[in-house]
Amino acid sequence: MNSYLLTNMTWEEVEEALNTVKMAIIPVGxxxxxxxxxxxxxxxxxxxxxxxxxxxxxxxxxxxTPTINMGVSPHHLNFPGTISLKPDTLIAILRDMVQSLKHQGIKKFLFLNAHGGNQSTLGVASTVLSQEEEVEIYYAKTTSSAKMSIHQFIQSPIFGHSCEREVSEALYLAPYLVRPDKLSAGDFCEGGRYKQLRPGKAIQGFYRYEEMTKNGCIGDATKATREIGEQIVTEATENIAESLRELLGIEIELLN
Known part of the structure; x- marks a missing residue:
């Protein structure tokens, strides 16, 4: 299948692609x-x-574009290996990328995000940078629009981080990320503040992940399968592509 990935292209190939390209997708992780x-x-x-x-x-x-491979993750910092950006650092990186690509003629951008902790920062970035740079900036969570598949296959009352949904997506998209012999359900903490502060509650606020789960994951990854991941990813890809076609005013056939 054809695609334009800047990390694989020469400047001459990019120059030619700019004859048709209307939007830059910036993956954020x-x-x-x-x-x-x-x-x-x-x-x-x-x-x-x-x-x-x-x-x-x-x-x-x-x-x-190249992926921004670090994000806003202070709630995970007490688990070894986590590297977190401050929100203003992430916005600064995005600003530089948008300015660089605007210089080359791109006026529309999608921040494609795979980390829930980035969402609020990307909302601010979209608002601020759209006005500062006089461009159109949108943002989307990778698979959150796959409502039908998630409702059909995901039964855990709390999911979204190294759970059956995310592990299923990884088994389909990048199975090397998964340690099959260590698949675990979330080891939830009793009485944690997360019960009062999670999205959907009357008040939201910052809490550290170890206040919610001792092993760092939620949901039940033992129920993950590649097939579930494929259905979720396929539905989400179709939904985002449909919205992009409308935003860009183009008619193209979705490739399966």
Whole structure:
């Protein structure tokens, strides 16, 4: 399948691609603990692989930039190996990337995010940079739009981090991230503040992940399968591609 990935292209190839490219997709991930059964690069890798699938669907109208492989992860810092950016650091990196690509004629951008902790920062970045740079900036979580598949296959009341959803996606997109012999359910802490502060509650706020789970994961990764991951990724890719076609005002056939 055809796609435009900047990391694989020469400047002459990019120059030619700019004749049709209308948008740059910037994958945004994180480097943080993912429990005993997932590599810490998980979010960066999943953002990259989802961006590649979108690039195939949207060829020749988008290209994919290098991935920002660290994100806003202070809630994971007490687990060894986590590297976190401050929100203003992430916004500064995005500003530099947008300015660089605007200089080359790109006026539309999608921040494709695979880490929930980045979402609020990306909302601010989208608002601020769109006005500062006079460009159009959108952001999306990689698979959160796959409502039908998630509702069908994910039964855990709390999921979203190294759980059956995320591990299933990894088994489909990048199985080397997964340690199959260590798949575990979340080891939840009793009485943690997370019960009062998680999204959906009346008040949200910062809490550290060890206040919620002793082993760093939630949900039940033992229920993950490659097939579930494929259905979630396929539905989400179709949804994002459909929205991008509308935003860009183009009609192309979705590639399966």
């Amino acid at each position: 994180a480097h943080e603990q993912h429990g005993p059964h997932m590599a810490e690069s998980c979010d960066a890798v999943l953002a990259t692989e989802m961006a590649k699938k979108l690039a195939e669907c949207m060829y020749p109208y988008v290209f994919v």
